[in-house]
Amino acid sequence: MSIPFIDFKEQNRLIQGEVDLGFKKVFEKGDYILGEQAHLFEAAFSKYCEVQYGVGVNSGTDALHLALMALDIQEGDEVIVPTHTFIATALCVSFCRAKPVFVDIEPDTYNIDPKSFEAAITKKTKAVIPVHIYGQPANMDEIVVIARKHGIKIVEDAAQAHGSRYKGKRVGSLGDVACFSFYPTKSLGACGDAGMIVTNNKEIYEKALMLRDYGRQGRYEHKIKGTNSRLDTLQAVVLNAKLKHLDQWNEMRAKNAAYYAELLKPLKNVVTPITKSDRTHVFQTYAVLVPHRDKVVEAMKAQGVGVLIHYPIGLHLQEAYAELGYKRGDFPVSEKVALDIMSLPMFPHMTKEQIEVVAAALAKSL
Numbered sequence: 001m002s003i004p005f006i007d008f009k010e011q012n013r014l015i016q017g018e019v020d021l022g023f024k025k026v027f028e029k030g031d032y033i034l035g036e037q038a039h040l041f042e043a044a045f046s047k048y049c050e051v052q053y054g055v056g057v058n059s060g061t062d063a064l065h066l067a068l069m070a071l072d073i074q075e076g077d078e079v080i081v082p083t084h085t086f087i088a089t090a091l092c093v094s095f096c097r098a099k100p101v102f103v104d105i106e107p108d109t110y111n112i113d114p115k116s117f118e119a120a121i122t123k124k125t126k127a128v129i130p131v132h133i134y135g136q137p138a139n140m141d142e143i144v145v146i147a148r149k150h151g152i153k154i155v156e157d158a159a160q161a162h163g164s165r166y167k168g169k170r171v172g173s174l175g176d177v178a179c180f181s182f183y184p185t186k187s188l189g190a191c192g193d194a195g196m197i198v199t200n201n202k203e204i205y206e207k208a209l210m211l212r213d214y215g216r217q218g219r220y221e222h223k224i225k226g227t228n229s230r231l232d233t234l235q236a237v238v239l240n241a242k243l244k245h246l247d248q249w250n251e252m253r254a255k256n257a258a259y260y261a262e263l264l265k266p267l268k269n270v271v272t273p274i275t276k277s278d279r280t281h282v283f284q285t286y287a288v289l290v291p292h293r294d295k296v297v298e299a300m301k302a303q304g305v306g307v308l309i310h311y312p313i314g315l316h317l318q319e320a321y322a323e324l325g326y327k328r329g330d331f332p333v334s335e336k337v338a339l340d341i342m343s344l345p346m347f348p349h350m351t352k353e354q355i356e357v358v359a360a361a362l363a364k365s366l
C-alpha cells in the first residue's frame with residue numbers, strides 16, 4: 001500500500017456541496033474582490049482565534065510582510081527569527097529592508113529558544129517572530145516577558161498552528177499581531193494561496209486594511225503606500241466551509257499522532273514529538289528525529305511512503321542569507337535537528353491501517 005504525504009480527498013468530499021453552492025453565489029453576484037464571503041471569513045476566523053480583527057490577504061508571506069509594515073519595521077531595524085522555519089518568516093523582514101537576526105531553537109519542541117532570543121537583542125531590535133512550528137505554540141510566556149521588557153513587538157507566525165492553544169488561549173491572540181497561511185497543505189487550506197493577519201490592536205488592523213489595498217481609505221484616496229494583497233472571495237468560500245470542521249480535523253490529527261507515538265515507541269532511536277502540558281499541538285506536521293535521516297527518507301520512499309523534510313537547511317546557512325555571515329556551528333540545536341528531522345504522512349482522515357503501514361515502513365527503513 002502506498003501512502004501519500006497528504007490526502008485531502010475526504011475533506012474535499014465533505015465540503016463539496018457547500019463550496020459548489022458558494023461558488024455559484026459568488027459568480028451570480030460577481031463580488032470577486034473583497035466580497036461578502038471574504039468579509040464573513042475574516043470575521044469567522046478572527047473570532048475562532050479569539051481576537052477582534054482579521055485582515056484577509058494573498059498569502060501567509062504577505063500576511064507577515066504587511067504585519068511588519070504595519071509595525072513600521074524599516075531599514076536599520078532588526079527582527080529576531082528562529083533559524084529553523086520556512087524561509088518566509090525571514091523574507092518578510094528582508095522585504096522591509098530590515099535585518100533578520102537568527103536565533104536557535106529548543107531541543108524538545110523545535111520552537112524559538114527564549115534564551116537565544118534574549119541574547120540576540122540589540123538597540124536595533126524592533127520585533128520578534130516566534131513560529132509555532134509544526135502546530136505547537138512557542139514558549140510564549142517567556143517570550144512576552146522578554147519582549148515587553150525591551151519594548152519589542154511580537155509577531156506570531158501561526159502559519160502551521162491554526163487552532164492550537166497556549167495556556168488555554170488560541171494562537172493568534174498571544175502577541176501584538178499574528179499571521180496565518182492558508183496554503184493548500186495547511187490544516188486550514190484554500191484551493192490556492194491565501195493568508196490572514198489577526199490582531200486585537202485597532203491601529204495595526206486599520207493600517208493592515210490599507211496596506212493590502214493600495215494604501216487607500218476611499219476609492220482614490222491613498223493615505224500610505226500599500227500593495228495589492230487581498231483574500232479572494234472564491235478562496236474564502238472554501239475556507240468558510242472548512243473552518244466549520246477545523247476543530248474536529250485537529251482532533252483527528254491529534255489521535256493519529258497518538259497512534260504514531262504508540263507504534264513508534266519500541267523504536268528506541270526514533271524521537272517522536274512531545275507536547276508541553278500547558279499547550280496543545282495540532283500536528284499540522286508530524287516530525288520525528290531519526291538517525292541517518294537521508295538514507296531513511298530514501299528507504300521510506302522506496303516503500304511507497306510519502307515523507308518530507310521540514311527543514312533540511314537552517315535559514316542562517318541558506319545561500320539567500322549568505323551576506324549575513326553566519327556559519328555552520330552557530331546554532332547547534334537547529335543544525336542537529338535539520339540533520340535528523342523527517343515529516344511522516346499526516347492528514348485528518350488517515351486510517352489506522354495507513355498509520356500502521358508507515359510505522360512498519362519506518363521500522364524496516366531503520
Ligand SMILES: Cc1ncc(COP(=O)(O)O)c(C=O)c1O
Pocket residue numbers: 059060061062085086088089131157159160180181182183193194195
Ligand atoms: C512557518 C511558515 N511561515 C510562513 C509561511 C508562508 O505562507 P505562504 O505559503 O502562504 O506564503 C509558511 C508556509 O508556507 C510557513 O510554514
